Amino acid sequence: MEHSVKIRLRFTPADTERPFVHLLATRFGLVFSILQADISPDKGGRMVLDLTGEEKAIEDALQFTIDQGVDVRILSRVVRWDDKVCVHCGSCTAVCRTRALQLDPETAMLSFDNARCVVCEMCVKACPTGALKVELSP
Numbered sequence: 398m399e400h401s402v403k404i405r406l407r408f409t410p411a412d413t414e415r416p417f418v419h420l421l422a423t424r425f426g427l428v429f430s431i432l433q434a435d436i437s438p439d440k441g442g443r444m445v446l447d448l449t450g451e452e453k454a455i456e457d458a459l460q461f462t463i464d465q466g467v468d469v470r471i472l473s474r475v476v477r478w479d480d481k482v483c484v485h486c487g488s489c490t491a492v493c494r495t496r497a498l499q500l501d502p503e504t505a506m507l508s509f510d511n512a513r514c515v516v517c518e519m520c521v522k523a524c525p526t527g528a529l530k531v532e533l534s535p
C-alpha cells in the first residue's frame with residue numbers, strides 16, 4: 398500500500414554537494430515532489446518534500462537520511478483558523494463531522510477545537526472568507 402509523507406530537510410553547505418534527493422528516489426523507489434526549496438551551495442538551506450511509496454521504503458529512506466547526518470523532520474498537516482478573518486457565518490460547522498468547529502448557541506461565535514480536527518479539509522472549501530487554512534507543522 399502506498400503512503401505519503403511530507404518532510405523538511407535542512408542541509409549544511411557540504412550536504413548540497415551530494416545528490417541527496419536523487420538518492421532518496423532511486424535507492425528507495427520513492428516518488429518525490431519538492432514543495433519548497435531555499436538552498437544555496439555556500440549557505441546550505443532547507444527543502445520541503447512530499448515522498449510517496451511503500452511504507453517500509455519511506456521508513457528506510459528516513460533512516461538513511463538520519464544516517465547521512467541530514468537534519469530531517471516529518472511534517473504534519475494542521476488546520477489554522479484565523480479569527481480576525483472569520484465572520485462567524487457557520488458554513489464550516491455544517492461540514493465538520495467531528496464538531497471541531499462549532500457555533501456557540503448563545504453568542505453565535507465560532508470556536509475551533511484543534512484536538513478534534515482530523516484535517517479532512519471540508520471546512521477549508523466551505524469557508525467563504527479564507528479564515529481556515531491547512532498548514533504544515535512539525
Ligand code: SF4
Nearest residue numbers: 493514515517518520
Ligand atoms: S478539517 Fe475537517 S475535522 Fe478539521 S475542522 Fe475542518 S471540517 Fe472539521
Ligand code: SF4
Nearest residue numbers: 483484486487489524
Ligand atoms: S466558514 Fe469561515 S467565516 Fe464562516 S464561520 Fe467558518 S471560519 Fe468563520
